[in-house]
Amino acid sequence: MDDKQREKYIRLALSLACKGAGHVSPNPQVGAVIVKDGEIIGKGYHRRFGGDHAEVVAIKDCVSRGKAADGAVMFVTLEPCCHHGKTGPCTEAIAGAGIKLVEMATLDDCKLVAGGGAEWLRGHGIEVRIGCCEKESRQLNAGFFKLQKTGRPLVILKWAQSIDGKLALPEGSGHRWITQEAARRHVHKVRSRCGAILVGIDTVLADDPSLTARVPGARKVRPLRVVLDSKLRLPLESTLARSAHEAGVLVCCTEGAVAGNTEKVEVLCGELGCEVLSMPQRDGLMDLRAVLDELGRRGVTDLLVEGGAKVLNSFWREKLADKVMVYIAPVLVGGESAAAIKLDEAAEKLREVRIEKLGDDVLIEGYVAGGFITSQDVG
Numbered sequence: 001m002d003d004k005q006r007e008k009y010i011r012l013a014l015s016l017a018c019k020g021a022g023h024v025s026p027n028p029q030v031g032a033v034i035v036k037d038g039e040i041i042g043k044g045y046h047r048r049f050g051g052d053h054a055e056v057v058a059i060k061d062c063v064s065r066g067k068a069a070d071g072a073v074m075f076v077t078l079e080p081c082c083h084h085g086k087t088g089p090c091t092e093a094i095a096g097a098g099i100k101l102v103e104m105a106t107l108d109d110c111k112l113v114a115g116g117g118a119e120w121l122r123g124h125g126i127e128v129r130i131g132c133c134e135k136e137s138r139q140l141n142a143g144f145f146k147l148q149k150t151g152r153p154l155v156i157l158k159w160a161q162s163i164d165g166k167l168a169l170p171e172g173s174g175h176r177w178i179t180q181e182a183a184r185r186h187v188h189k190v191r192s193r194c195g196a197i198l199v200g201i202d203t204v205l206a207d208d209p210s211l212t213a214r215v216p217g218a219r220k221v222r223p224l225r226v227v228l229d230s231k232l233r234l235p236l237e238s239t240l241a242r243s244a245h246e247a248g249v250l251v252c253c254t255e256g257a258v259a260g261n262t263e264k265v266e267v268l269c270g271e272l273g274c275e276v277l278s279m280p281q282r283d284g285l286m287d288l289r290a291v292l293d294e295l296g297r298r299g300v301t302d303l304l305v306e307g308g309a310k311v312l313n314s315f316w317r318e319k320l321a322d323k324v325m326v327y328i329a330p331v332l333v334g335g336e337s338a339a340a341i342k343l344d345e346a347a348e349k350l351r352e353v354r355i356e357k358l359g360d361d362v363l364i365e366g367y368v369a370g371g372f373i374t375s376q377d378v379g
Helices: 003-020 054-065 090-097 116-123 134-140 142-150 181-192 201-207 255-260 262-271 288-297 309-317
Strands: 031-036 039-045 073-076 101-104 127-130 154-162 196-200 224-228 249-253 275-278 302-307 323-329 351-358 361-367
Touching: 003 031, 003 039, 003 054, 003 073, 003 101, 003 134, 031 054, 039 054, 054 073, 054 090, 090 116, 101 116, 116 127, 134 142, 142 154, 154 181, 154 309, 181 323, 181 351, 181 361, 196 201, 196 309, 201 224, 224 288, 255 262, 255 275, 262 275, 302 309
Parallel strands: 073 101, 101 127, 154 302, 154 323, 196 224, 196 302, 224 249, 249 275
Antiparallel strands: 031 039, 031 073, 323 361, 351 361
């Protein structure tokens, strides 16, 4: 089998892996394809956290097709696990199926694996090859890799703006959103791939957002909604507070705000089902690193920061951003009253920029130099 064929099968496995987005965290997205005599006899992906891993799904697919995997080659996007967790070791399933060669895109950074899966396979007479489409595999699971190495989620800054950098249309314009339907649908797909969505309390007070991920025809996902609310101003009648039983709401505030609003905390946490957490301060502001540490402890691999301008600027100023996604509408707002994005020290070129047209709007996304993806050479 030549390199072109190997790449074709690994890329197929990568496309399968993407189907698990939003459902497997804090596990990585993984896809697997089994090939024998030039024929695909089994394929699969990790569908949900706690469920069968991609390798086992692919082996079961072989059985359901009436195909024997003995002597076959498995192409998998990530090193198979070699430990007992919510499922058994994939390495043992691979050996039990009689697979002779495992082509893996990249090794797993998880301390429970970290090369041990490849070593186990070699020790049991199974050939191992590593590195085909490694960059693509590590980008796909950048949040997982960052959580393994730093204990924090990958931070994605996202906002929508006019051509002149304004984040909202002026009051009285008759329009709630600055972008059109296609761009807003895309945002929901992005949300569905993230474990948490974060905004500041000013955004909640101004827009009363739901911050849900609504993707027609897709399995429902419920990202954790996080509000930076140092003074605990979240209205009890807000959409977020009233929907906390359906999808989690974490309100991060100061210790003083908790102590001074005990009755409100009781209603938020008891009757409404929110979670209120006091966070430390840093230079008079909420410590964003402490917030990221807390989300990491909860297994969040990808955090989508949606604003507003103060929150976005704070993450940028603290050099906590890994990726930026900007939706630009072909509109000139003008004036000084509308909120504008003014990132501190923003003279920086993004890496591996991708541009996508969404109706009349344009999405520009790229990785931040010095962010996890570029600094860890996975981008």
